[in-house]
Amino acid sequence: MAPVQNARLIYKSVPEGYPIPGQTTVYDTNDSIDLENAPLNGGFLAKTLILSIDPFLRGKMRKPEKKSYSAEFKIGEPLYSYGVARVLRSATPEVKVGQYITGNFISFSEYAICPPTVLPSLTVVDKRPDLELRTYVGAAGMPGQTAYSGWKEHADPKPNDVVFVTTGAGPVGSLVIQLAKQAGCKVIASAGSEDKVAFMKSIGADVAFNYKTTDTREVLQKEGPIDIYWDHVGGEILDAVIEFSAENARLILCGSISGYNTGGAAPIKNLSMAVGKCLHLHGILVFRIFHKHAKAFWEEIPPKLASGEIKFREEVTKGLDKAGDVILAVQKGTNTGKAIVVVAEE
Structure with missing residues (x-):
């Protein structure tokens, strides 16, 4: 198979105020990837399906000398955050082809080769048939x-x-x-x-x-x-x-x-x-406390979300090219529900 386009949302510059689409972040379609032959180096190839847009992304848009609890984004590289991806190829027994995975490492790109270092923060999505996959970056995420x-x-x-x-x-x-x-x-x-x-x-x-x-x-x-x-x-x-x-x-x-x-x-x-x-x-x-409450969360919350006992709102935007706009909307508070970008359906 010939290489295919791998569109990305690139972190371009440190914002002085709000993160401006086209300045802070730039949608780029110049990259490509060979889905069958790209080396995995012990990791796995994932197709990005859903991205979570959260307020904390702004804190990662900072100069390297300003330290925080999480690493800053790297200029010239795609953003990353919580999301859901589907595994296309794998060189590690811990991740199976066809699995839906989530974690705080999902790339703002159509495809990404994930290194073995992401495994500790990876969760396989045990999807319920009565919940949409996107809910696993929101109320169930x-x-x-x-x-x-x-x-x-x-x-x-x-x-x-x-x-x-x-x-x-x-x-x-x-x-x-x-x-x-x-x-x-x-x-x-x-x-x-x-x-x-x-x-x-x-x-x-x-x-x-x-x-x-x-x-x-x-x-x-x-x-x-x-x-x-x-x-x-x-x-x-x-x-x-x-x-x-x-x-x-x-x-x-x-x-x-x-x-x-x-x-x-x-x-x-x-x-x-x-x-x-x-x-x-x-x-x-x-990430410092959820492990103590994970079992109770998975037993209690998804069923209540599915039944409607717990209510939630989602604001879904389709297209990676719109992600910069959604990031800005979240920072300004103009979104009306959990901000979600659908990159691909499958």
């Missing part, structure tokens, strides 16, 4: 796993606890809302549009508001004090939560998107109050 394991690890909910969830219409926050309601908590949730507010109410939020048009501090003062806070935004909202938290409140820090594209979130002025209130601040990374 990393976002759902983040919500479930972070909640189980640190929330310690009690009936009638007051929970505040930011970005409550997103794939992580929406599951946190539903887990909190299942635990008998009162839930306050915020998001950035009226459509998202309506969705949060539909999944059980007792108080849902648009943080762009409503003062968060006024809501927390009226509806709090806060016993459990799930943070996606950092900055001024985190500062407000500290002020209006109950004693011994649990603050679960999952992200800080308010500062991702502005050079940093607003400084926290009320941190000293955490001492007097004996607050518990927990930063979470899914």
Whole structure:
């Protein structure tokens, strides 16, 4: 077989603010690959089917000297993230031809040769017939796993606890809302549009508001004090939560998107109050805690997703050439569901 096109989304430059399609990322169709004869070097050849577009991608678009918990993207190379791929060829017994695989190494390219070093982070997708494959990068994937394991690890909910969830219409926050309601908590949730507010109410939020048009501090003062806070935004909202938290409140820090594209979130002025209130601040990374909760997650969550007991929203975009636009939409918060790019159907 002659080589075939291998389109890619290349990381072109470090963004100063938002990642701009055509500047930060460039869709490139100049590469090709021989699917039958390309050397595998102990790894395997995978066809990319689905890509997950998540806020944390912005943190990997940085200069090499700026260190973080995960490696930065390399200029001139394809981006990579969580996704689903199908194995076409394999030179390792741990991966079988025809398997659907997922992990945080899926390339933003039509095809990729994956080295053996990715095996520790690889999961074979045990697909249910009543769930779409794309859901395994959303509610049944990393976002759902983040919500479930972070909640189980640190929330310690009690009936009638007051929970505040930011970005409550997103794939992580929406599951946190539903887990909190299942635990008998009162839930306050915020998001950035009226459509998202309506969705949060539909999944059980007792108080849902648009943080762009409503003062968060006024809501927390009226509806709090806060016993459990799930943070996606950092900055001024985190500062407000500290002020209006109950004693011994649990603050679960999952992200800080308010500062991702502005050079940093607003400084926290009320941190000293955490001492007097004996607050518990927990930063979470899914890959450090999910293994403790994986068995329970797979037994509980996919069946509830399939039955509709747990609700979720997906925003599906077809075509790798659109991935740069979707990345920008997620950073600006204009997406209305879990952002997914379908690269190929099979």
